[in-house]
Amino acid sequence: MSPSGQEFPRLSSKEKVILDLLAERGRMYGLQLVSDSHGKLKRGTVYVTLGRMEQKGLIESEPEKLTDDSGLVPRRMYRATSYGVRVLEIWTRLARELVWEVGR
Amino acid sequence: MTHVGDYRRLPGFRLRRFAEKRLDRSAVEMLVLPIIADLQHEYSSLPRSTVARLLVLLGGYWGYWKAIGLHMVTGPRRKGNLMVGFSMRRWTLLIFASIIFAGTATYGWFRPVMYRSETRLLIEPALVSDGELTASEIKDRVESQAQSIVQLLESRSMLERIVEEFRLRENRVPGMENAIKSIRKNIEIAKGPENVISIAYRAPDARAAQAITHRMAEVLIVSNLTSMRMKAMEKVRFLDNQLKRAKLELAESLGRTSPVKVQGSYHQQLLFLEQAQLQQHVDEIDRMKFKARMAADAIADVSSGGYRILDDASLAESPMFPTRAQFFGLGIAAALVVALPSVLVSRKGLRGSAQSAS
Secondary structure: OOOOOOOOOOOOHHHHHHHHHHHHHOOEEHHHHHHHOOOOOOHHHHHHHHHHHHHHOOEEEEEOOOOOOOOOOOOEEEEEOHHHHHHHHHHHHHHHHHHHHHHO | OOOOOOHHHOOOHHHHHHHHHHOOHHHHHHHHHHHHHHHHHHHHOOOOOOHHHHHHHHHHHHHHHHHHHHHHHHOOOHHHHHHHHHHHOHHHHHHHHHHHHHHHHHHHHHOOOOEEEEEEEEEOOOOOOHHHOOHHHHOOOHHHHHHHHHHHHOOHHHHHHHHHHOOHHHHOOOOHHHHHHHHHHHEEEEEOOOOEEEEEEEEOOHHHHHHHHHHHHHHHHHHHHHHHHHHHHHHHHHHHHHHHHHHHHHHHHHHHHHHHHHHOHHHHHHHHHHHHHHHHHHHHHHHHHHHHHHHHHHHHHHHHOOEEEEEOOOOOOOOOOOOHHHHHHHHHHHHHHHHHHHHHOOHHHHHHHHHHHO
16 A cells, blocks of 8 residues: 555556666656656656656655755755655566566 | 856746746745756756757756646646646737637638539430440440549530630639639539439639539530430441341342252252351341330430439529628637637636635
8 A cells, every 4th residue: 555545556657767767876856867767758747757756655855955055946856765666666576477477 | 157146147047936926836846946956957067158058958948848738737736727827828829819810800801702503413324224235335324424524524625615605714813724723623513312413613703603503514415415426326327337238148148049949959958058047147137126226215315415404503692601701700709719718817817726726
């Protein structure tokens, strides 16, 4: 069950890519996710997807702490929650089993 | 890096102000600020005045508006977001609506008013049955006749005749090619039920439309009559030749048979053979006679014309849809459809939606 007590959440392909990257590399910002996804994520959709995932409890975010006073807006850094990592593991295992079943 | 106090020159300043006015706080924090932050960091990491900076800006703005659009459609408080969306585009929509109305009205005003005249023709099938007809005669069946009508009406010779007769080249369209194109565009040929074909013509003048439609039907009937007469005459000529040949052969056979009869019974076998041949000739002549009768029927059919006018070309009392007034109505309707959302979202309504969103 998810933190909100609802049924097990589904992961879209984009959400899976994001969770994969965050689980592997830790904290990342939006544009970094886009560039590291090798074209799987787009600049126009990644932020909406990240917002939705945060609402689902799959990831969490906080503003970056800037050391200088450049006037830049601090970037929002995202990382996978333990719940998100667990969902990803289950989804990966399910996908693997499904591939095995289909290939049998 | 950009210096302190230079934040107004950083990209995204206006985008942020716009979003803060229009969207709720959580959307600004979770969606807008991350986009602007990433854009600013990427932008400031590049050297000044480079094409790369311009590309980053374009990409960033594209991402921003796409994300805002997605948020409006899929995000929470969907109705409120849509209202905000409309308010953002209110003036754009109004201008767009005005352009649509002005364009439609202008086109409607300058577009010639058209009248349509229609005539209906009945294709009468041939009176002779298919079994008695040759392959070339079978061609005159209803379906192929309909095809022939279309081909004839759209043929260059026919259209040239119409153009010359009604002086369409001098009056309206310069050049024969253009005149023919214009006529072709305005002819409508449709095959209806029960072997009926309707021919319609559209023209800016109701009487001209009627006259041209009537003339097309007339020419069609006359051409068909001429064609059928020619076919019947060919057939008669052919039968005449056949009859002459048969008579000649018969006379020759009779001439050969007479001496055999005189010589006695030992030529009996030869006589039978000659008689059989003779009988064949007689049968042949009978068949020819029958065919000649059929040809006469076909000629009788020719006299009915093959096509009969069911309804003469009508005189249109009112112009075709859409008239100028209808065009104006359409323009207003189209403009309203575009402008309605922006009209409905009044200033008061906007304030309400903005409050509910925040």
